[in-house]
Amino acid sequence: MTYSIGVDVGGTKIAAGVVDEKGAIVARTRRDTPSRDVAGIVGAIVAVTRELAADHDVDVVGVGCAGFIDAGRSRVMFAPNLAWRDLPLRDDVGAATGLPVVVENDANAAAWGEFRFGAAEDVDDMVLLTVGTGVGGAVILDGELHRGANGIAGELGHMRLVPDGQYCGCGLRGCVEAYASGTALVRNARAAAQGSAAFPGSPERLLDLAGGDAQAITGPMVTQAAQDGDPLARHLIAELAGWLGAAMGSFVSIFDPGAFVIGGGVADAGELLLEPAQEALWRNITGGTHRPFATVRLATLGNDAGIVGAADLARI
Amino acid sequence: MTYSIGVDVGGTKIAAGVVDEKGAIVARTRRDTPSRDVAGIVGAIVAVTRELAADHDVDVVGVGCAGFIDAGRSRVMFAPNLAWRDLPLRDDVGAATGLPVVVENDANAAAWGEFRFGAAEDVDDMVLLTVGTGVGGAVILDGELHRGANGIAGELGHMRLVPDGQYCGCGLRGCVEAYASGTALVRNARAAAQGSAAFPGSPERLLDLAGGDAQAITGPMVTQAAQDGDPLARHLIAELAGWLGAAMGSFVSIFDPGAFVIGGGVADAGELLLEPAQEALWRNITGGTHRPFATVRLATLGNDAGIVGAADLARI
C-alpha cells in the first residue's frame, strides 16, 4: 500500500490527511487559514504536510484550493477569496517539503474523490455541483477530469440561467450561482423575514432561530427549519432546488453524464433538496423523459472529498 | 496512404466520399435521400458505399447522421427528421457491404472534420456550433470527441437561454435553438415584414427579395440583404449573434475551450455573424476579459466537414 497527502485549503481551515490507495484517510491534521496572508498560507500548507510526512511514508502531495489553476497543475493564477495572483504553489511547497506536489482546483479535487471512492464510483461520466457560499462545479468525462484549454473548465455555477438576472459576484448577471447558492438562499430567507411577499409562509420559525434578527439568519438555520417542517424554509430550499434542476437539465444536453453529485453545505438538507431538484430536472429534459439520463445523488464523502480527491489526483 | 469512406446522411441528400489520411476527398458521390423510408435510406447508404468501394481500396466506413447514436457507435436510437427508431445501422450497412462500419452523430462528424483538418487544427479543446435549421453542437476535449454516458452529449442547442422563453421543437421553452437558429432568424424576419415594431429598420429590401410575400422570406434572403447593407437584415443577424455569444459565454465557463467553430447555413453571413457574436461573448465572460478565453472562428470545410469527419472517425 502506498500513501499520498491531500491538503484542502479552505477560507477558514486548512485540512489535510494521509490517504491510502483505496481512499481511506489514515491520519489527519488541520489549522486555521491565516487571513489573506499569502506567505502565511503557504507556510501553513507546508506545516501540515511536514507534520503528516513525519509519521508516514508518502510519495506525493496534492493541494486543492479555490481558484483558477494553470493547465500545468502548478500555479494558482487567481483565487477569489485568498487574494492570490499567479502564485507558484507547487514549487513553493515542493521546495519546502522535498516532496513532489500537484495543485488542483478544490471542486475538481472533491469531484475526483466522489468519483473514485464516493457517490459516483459506478459511472464514467459525472458532474459535481457543490452548493455552498457559491456554486462550484467539476466534470469527469470518460473517467478523466476535464480541465480545459486553460485549466479553468467546469465553472458550472457561472452558466447563465436568467438574462439580465440577479447580480453575481463574478461581475455578470443571472448566473446559476446567483440563484442556487447558499448566499442566494440566505438572501431570500432574510427578505422573507423582512416582509417580502415573494415567499409563501410565515417567517416566524426562522426569526426564532435567529433570535428575532432577520439579518442573523444563516444557511444552517434554513436547513434546520426545513428539517423541522417549516413551510417557508422548505419553500426556500425547493426554490433553490428548482434552479439547480433547471441547470442540470441544460447539463444533460451538454454533457450527457451518468450521474450528478450534489455536495456543499446546502446539500445537508438531503432529500429536501434532492427531491425537488430531481423533479425540476425531469421537467427540463430535451426530448422528454423517455430517453436515458443522469441520476442525481448526494455526495457521500462530505468534507473529506477534497482531501481524498487531492491526494488521489496527485498520484496520476 | 490508406483510405476510408465518409457518408453524410442529410434530410435531402446523402453525400459520400473517399477520404485519405490527410483529410482530402479523392472521390465523391451523392444521392437524394429517399423520403422517410428507412429501408430506402439504408439502401442508398449501401449503394453509395459500394459505388465508392468499387474503385478504391477502403478500410472502413463512417456514417454520420442526425440523431441520438448509441455509445457503441452502432445504432441510431432516435433521428428526429428521419423517422428512425433504434435502427442497427452499423450491422445493416456492414452486412450489405462487407466493410467495417461506424455510426456517428452528424455534428460530431463535422466537428471532428474541422478539428483534424479545418478551422480548429491548432487546438486541443474545441466547441462546434452549427447554426442551420436548428442549432447543433459537438465538443472535443483534450483531443477526444465527447460522446457522453449514453452517446448523446453535445446537444448544445438545447441549453436553456431564457426561462419560460420561446417554444423549441424539443418540447421545452427557451433553448438556444429557439433563439439562435436559422428558423428563429426567418421567423423574426417574417414578423418584421408583417409590421412587428420589435425590429428596427424597414422591411422593404427583404420583401423585395421575397416577391412581396412576407411568408416567402428565407434565411439566404436575410443573409443576402445583410451583405447588401440592409439595416434590418443586419439587425436580425446581429440579434441572433448576440444570443450565440451569450451561449458561448456560458460554454467558456463550462468547457474552457481553445476555440469555438461556427458552421451551418447561417454561418454564410461570415463576419456579419462572427463580429457581433464575438462582441457578445466578450460581454459574457465570467471573471472579466483579462483571463484567457476561446477565439471564435468560422468553419472552413463547409459541407465537406461531415464526410471528412465521419471518414476519419471511422479509423479510430
Next chain:
Amino acid sequence: MTYSIGVDVGGTKIAAGVVDEKGAIVARTRRDTPSRDVAGIVGAIVAVTRELAADHDVDVVGVGCAGFIDAGRSRVMFAPNLAWRDLPLRDDVGAATGLPVVVENDANAAAWGEFRFGAAEDVDDMVLLTVGTGVGGAVILDGELHRGANGIAGELGHMRLVPDGQYCGCGLRGCVEAYASGTALVRNARAAAQGSAAFPGSPERLLDLAGGDAQAITGPMVTQAAQDGDPLARHLIAELAGWLGAAMGSFVSIFDPGAFVIGGGVADAGELLLEPAQEALWRNITGGTHRPFATVRLATLGNDAGIVGAADLARI
C-alpha cells in the same frame, strides 16, 4: 323605466338585447356573424337593432366590438378579427335605424356591465381581465371607464411579462396574452400530449377527450379534465393562473384597484383558476401583504356582460 339596446359583435355571433335601467335584459335576439364581410356585419347589426326596436321603446343603441375604437366612440379604427379599417359604425347604424348609436370596445362594454350590475358593483376602481382566445382588459377608475388619449387604453394583455419571451399575435414577444390566454393554454396542453417534459403528469385523460389526437385538444377539454381532477390539466390551468397573478401584481402597483374581475372562456374553470391566481397575486405585491389590495373575483354576468354594458354605456 327607460330602455336601451346593447349589441355584442363577436367573431361568430352577433347577440343583442333590450336592457332596462337596472341592467336586466328584457328581450333578446342573435344572428351568425357574416364572415369577414363588412357590409354584411353592419347589415346584421342594423337588423337585430330594428328587430328589437320594433317591440320596445328604446332611446339609444350601444354597440360593442373588438378593436381600437376612436375617442369619439363613433369609428372602428382597427378590428383584428373582422378585417375592419376605419369604419364609421356609429353613423352607418344610426342612419339605418334612426337611433342614436355609441360604439365601444367589447372589453370596455363587458367591464362596464360587471361594474354596474355584476361582480364589481361595490367598488369604484376595477380592472377586468377577459381570458379567452386572447387576453383583453378594461379599466374603470373612480367610477369612469378609462379610454385613453386615443381611445385604446386598457390593452392589459399586452403588458410585457417576459423579455424576449414567447411570440404574441401583436408582433411583440412576451406579452401577458402569450402566456395567460386560452391559446397559450391549448398550446401547452398539446405540447404535453406530444411528450414535452415541461408539464408534469400524464396526458392520458386529455388525449382521451380529444380522441387520441393531441392537435384536437381544446380549451374546454382542459377545463373539463381539470374539473374531473386530472393533475396535468390542473397544472396547466394553475400555470396560466400564475402568470395572471403576476400580471395582477403589477396592476396593483399601477392602478391600486378595488377589485379584479376575471371573465372569458377560461374563467369557466372557476376556483381552479381563481385560487392559484389569487395566490400568485399575493406573492407579487410590492410592500408586502400588509397593505390593502384588490380582491379577485370571477365575472358573474357571463356572455350577457357585453350586451348589458354596451346598452348602459350608451346612456351616458
Next chain:
Amino acid sequence: MTYSIGVDVGGTKIAAGVVDEKGAIVARTRRDTPSRDVAGIVGAIVAVTRELAADHDVDVVGVGCAGFIDAGRSRVMFAPNLAWRDLPLRDDVGAATGLPVVVENDANAAAWGEFRFGAAEDVDDMVLLTVGTGVGGAVILDGELHRGANGIAGELGHMRLVPDGQYCGCGLRGCVEAYASGTALVRNARAAAQGSAAFPGSPERLLDLAGGDAQAITGPMVTQAAQDGDPLARHLIAELAGWLGAAMGSFVSIFDPGAFVIGGGVADAGELLLEPAQEALWRNITGGTHRPFATVRLATLGNDAGIVGAADLARI
C-alpha cells in the same frame, strides 16, 4: 390672484414656496430635513409654512411627501425613507398653522405641476416617471390625478420587468426600479469599474472622476462622463433608457397616454437618456408604430415641480 403654499418634503431638504394661480413661485424658503425624527419633521413643515404665510395671504397648504397617502389626502400611511407610520399630517400641520392642509404623494404633486404648468400642459392623459434613487410614477387620466382605491396608485416603478430578476428594495424581484433607477445605474457603473465584462468600454474616465475608487462613483459622475462623450457612461445610460422604454411600451398598452414626462436626477442626462428611451419605446409598441402613441418629454420644472404641484393640488 390667490396664493397657496406648496411644501416638498424630501429626504434631505424641506423646500416650500408661495405659488400663484398660474404656477409661479413668488416666495421660497427651505430647511434641512431633521433626520428620521417625526416630531422634528412636522415642526419643520409648520415652520416653513408659518414663515411664508407671515408675508403672504394664502388660502391653503399642499404638502407632498414620499410614501403611501390615504385616499382622504390626510394621513401618511407609510413613508419608506422617513420612518413614518400612519401619521395624521394634515391635522397636525393644520392645527399648528390654522390653515387648511392637503397631503399628497410627492410624485403625484410633481406630476400635477408638470401637467398644469410644465412639460405636459397640452395633453389630458399623462404618465410621469421620476428616475432618481428609485423610480416613481404618477398618472393623470382625462385631466384628473389617479389615486386608486387606497390612495396608492401610480407606483409605476414596481411593475415587474423581469421574472426572477434583480432584487428591488420593495421586497420583490425584477421591478422597473431595479433596472431603471439611479441606484441601478450607479451599481452597474461600479461593477464596470471593478472589471465586469458585462459593460463595453473602458472605465478609465469614471474612475478618474471618482478619484480612482470604484465605490465612489456617483450618478452625477456617470451623467458628466456621458456628456463628455465617454462610451461606457453613454452605454450605461442607454441601457437604463432601454429598460425605461420597454416599461413605457407596456404603459402605452395600459394607459394610452398623450405624453410621458421623465423627471428625476437621472433626467439631467437629457437627450442622452431621452433618445434611446424613445427608440426603445418604438420597439415595444403593440400593433406596430402605425397607430398613434405618446410622445416622450423631459420634465421642465425641475425641483420646483413638487412645490408647484402640491400648492396647486391643494386648491382642488
